Amino acid sequence: MVFGNLGMDSGTGVAFTRDPSSGARGVYGDYLQNAQGEDVVAGIRNTLALTELERLDKASYDQLMDIMTTLENHYRDLCDIEFTIERGKLWMLQTRVGKRTAAAAFTVACQLVDEGLIDMDEALQRVTGAQLANLMFPRFDRDAEKELLTTGMNASPGAAVGAVVFDSPTAVRRAKAGEKVLLVRRETNPDDLDGMIAAEGVLTSRGGRTSHAAVVARGMGKTAVCGAEELEVDVKARKLTDSRGREVSEGDVLSIDGTNGEVYLGEVPVVASPVMAYFEGSTGLAENDDLVAAVDRIMRHADAARRLRVRVNADTGEDCTTARTFGAEGVGLCRTEHMFLGERRELVETLVLAETQDEREKALAALLPLQIEDFTAIYRAMEGLPVTIRLLDPPLHEFLPDLTDLSVEVAVARERGELTEEKEELLASVRRLHEENPMLGLRGVRLGIAVPGLYAMQVRAITRAAAAVAAEGVAVLPEIMVPLVGTVQELQAVAAEIADVVAEPESLVDGRSVEHQIGTMIELPRAALVAAQIAEIAQFFSFGTNDLTQTTWGFSRDDVESSFFSDYLETGIFGVSPFESLDTEGVGELVEIASWRGREVRHDLKLGICGEHGGDPDSVHFFHRAGLDYVSCSPFRIPVARLEAGRAATASGDAG
């Protein structure tokens, strides 16, 4: 036992070998004279900055500096230290590799490389995709005045500011009126879903990272702080109270930090992330900012090391351009259904409701030039890179009014004597097309087979746009992807239709058909099992791991994430939501089965994944091990996927 409380020549302190917040080199820590270890933490007196020790006890200070160097050389990492000085004699109490912020993780890793302590492969292992993702969020201004209200669990990252509301309808109403709101609840349940969508962020006083609010917010990419237990939330009185009695009423502004769980009173200014600016293509940042320089250096190494390519899920030329600056090496999923919304919805409604082939063809003919425009913009943006376009996937009735809403409208109109025949017919059609379980109904390739001419129109747009852009001298590499295939016969039928369209004069360049590939999504367990048959036709497989998770487990994300998932996470039935991180035992085995069986038949079968798992760190490692060629994810997840793909390659020793 040593004592730091034997007089003013004694004391105790904590030290970091580098700044655990920014990663900067230097001396960081606190020192308290005439005190024992716990006194530093207890805050009984104000501590001194560690640099003061040099003045108070130079010998001990110099010795401490020497020890810190020794420790760093031994651990080859930032260390934190607890020490005591007993009457001028320095004693080390403990040391360990120190916790650090995401920013420090990157800068320290690069410093250690420069100091010759680790190599770049090791530096890459010292950072994570989760840390990189945190660095890409806007954050509260570090230098702003802030009044901390409380700290809860960092349930879903980001920085959100808004007027407090206590129920979902109010959130929806005020958000519609243009106001930014924060939904505050003791805990959330499925009734709060609309409010969560409307709000900038969610704050709860109960539940942790696996609570309903946390799970749903992460699923939406919405900032959330959960389990701020000091807060008393009184929904009826429309106010919350903290343990010190401070009150916040409906309409008062709070700021919540989903990255560290802090909740501030009032509006805290938000600053953009320099790391995000770097990924968005701002130049010169790496020269002026240590963090950006470190991120840049590690990303370059990850890119050189990784075997997995990284593509983007994007549906417009604009998104593709953004994605390229983020490092996308192709489009892994272009969802054509998004192109059927907005003004074109009416054309689609006509198509869906068409009773004759003639009506159907007119609607298709009107859609064709619009689809050609869509693909033209994407090809130009992705010049020289492959573009995977998925033929129409969702159930057709998604383009029609909701059955319940329309039924109510018709019933009310009938009651008022204002019912038109047109409305009544529309209801009859909507009822006819209604499905009990649309996720398990007439969608994907089934739609392509059931609606004559639909896929042909889309393929026509894909190949004609490609021919036109190729004629401009732009290299185009379209990959036509057929969704929801369960049996090879479905793919055969569509492939035959594609072959006919590709041979049409308007689709040719210099008399030859445009270079293209035909492939399929693997998103049904059966498709994975019969992959050998499917690979006879398909030139590529793209795993739709979201749908594959839904069918393998038999639950739909929309329905279950907001119902029993938090129970399952809290009781430990799930370690992590299988929609966040791939379920390697179940869904993963199907991915492996399909990969093996497919490649046995077609050795150069291209394998990719285009579910949101493509941007999840753990899942990326799995896809690397499974031998996939690429992952595809939303634009903002691309840097994370690149980093983790590099980490997976260096960790497994098969860096590119």
Add this chain to the structure above:
Amino acid sequence: MVFGNLGMDSGTGVAFTRDPSSGARGVYGDYLQNAQGEDVVAGIRNTLALTELERLDKASYDQLMDIMTTLENHYRDLCDIEFTIERGKLWMLQTRVGKRTAAAAFTVACQLVDEGLIDMDEALQRVTGAQLANLMFPRFDRDAEKELLTTGMNASPGAAVGAVVFDSPTAVRRAKAGEKVLLVRRETNPDDLDGMIAAEGVLTSRGGRTSHAAVVARGMGKTAVCGAEELEVDVKARKLTDSRGREVSEGDVLSIDGTNGEVYLGEVPVVASPVMAYFEGSTGLAENDDLVAAVDRIMRHADAARRLRVRVNADTGEDCTTARTFGAEGVGLCRTEHMFLGERRELVETLVLAETQDEREKALAALLPLQIEDFTAIYRAMEGLPVTIRLLDPPLHEFLPDLTDLSVEVAVARERGELTEEKEELLASVRRLHEENPMLGLRGVRLGIAVPGLYAMQVRAITRAAAAVAAEGVAVLPEIMVPLVGTVQELQAVAAEIADVVAEPESLVDGRSVEHQIGTMIELPRAALVAAQIAEIAQFFSFGTNDLTQTTWGFSRDDVESSFFSDYLETGIFGVSPFESLDTEGVGELVEIASWRGREVRHDLKLGICGEHGGDPDSVHFFHRAGLDYVSCSPFRIPVARLEAGRAATASGDAG
């Protein structure tokens, strides 16, 4: 070339070595003097019964009889023959094993055994489950006067009589008024579903055995004749016309035979099936009826040969009693949700809408004695045989009003100023519990975990009823089955709850817990993949092949059977509906994977199947090969399953 048209000492004929209709021994066929082969078929003159030939040309007749014996000894089966007599000399044109009715198949097979031509194993291979199923339907009285209107495709077996209606709403309206109707359409589409349910049978003028009408009718077990192309169906004029100009108007009665495709004018009397009466336990039939005797003999052989046990899917004591007469060797699936309907629905509604644990417990306490009664009746009926009881499976909102209907009701009431607060609250609850894809939502074991006390109440009823019945000296073997398990953690949680309940004093017999097993449905692809883990807890697996088909293929039977299935069958994407006959490549592989992996961990793991595939002939053969212990099906399919299980065992050479 020989000529039968060289005078009255020449002629041509067809002959059967036995009656192809009844199977009776004797001389059956037609003879036509001074004619060539096609004249017999063309019907240019009336043919003579073959027996007349003995009188006309005894030498040829005797020779023909000798040849028929030779042929039967060679082929060891009923043969059909074409022959010609040219100026008194008999020439054989061709022979082959003759087509026959289902009844003849059974009687002939037994005759051949008696004649020493084949053994009983071979006799078993000479009949099929499909033939047996046909014999179990009531049929039109053979001796009744019948006026044939036309013949279409035998799309779904049975005999149906009813007043003709031409649209679904009329079918529903008249059926509700107590009238028996036949729905007549050119072809059906999903709009006709309600009408098909309401009608006795369905008749269409278009499409074949794979048309919408045929597929849906077979799915419902409803009699159907499809593609009666001679009929002109005029829905607007509400009449149909045949090629001879005969008209049938709405309300006129027709009789349709789904087993042979015949359509008769007016009401043809229907006679009960003696084979059905035999299976229902009528005694003395086998002594008086050749057909029943043959069926009895072949069934006994099948039962002795088969390795697969046959259980029943039944939910009441009454059904269990019926099923035992059909040969059920246990209950493979008792669906407790059926017990929650009728008068008890209100209790379940209270349970679903309960906001406090107290309300919930009251509802559960009210259900407990009712569930105990249910199980008591079943145990008594199944004395000495295992009874597999599935804990509650369907989504809870199935016990609540339909969202669309209720929304309309509330909107209309509001419009009229008659809206009650109660109704409005009910709508809010229904909306909260509504799921986009209930098949993929909060159901099965998820429900058991999400609704505290629900499964405990059911297990309490299972074990208390078992304890009480066991105390009466009746042997009870309850098997508690947990539905929709995707991960072993779910089963662990429920198994722990079961263990607690089983140990309650009221569940004990002589201080010991009732003998029981705990097992699970395998109905999710993931459950099949992680079967080794699940088998650590489960003592039995029961494959729910209907749900497993739905998730493996990603389509729900209700939604797709009436939408794109007929397209798929007609274009050959499907050979047969995977809901009718097990998809052995996809779903079947999962059954095999689960069986292997499960038995590797637990060698005596009991394996069964309780989907409707358990009564499908082809599927039964697959389940035999996969090494399952039993199949379970609806009561009326039990004889088919027994027969096919015997056929599978003798065909594969591993008869029991």
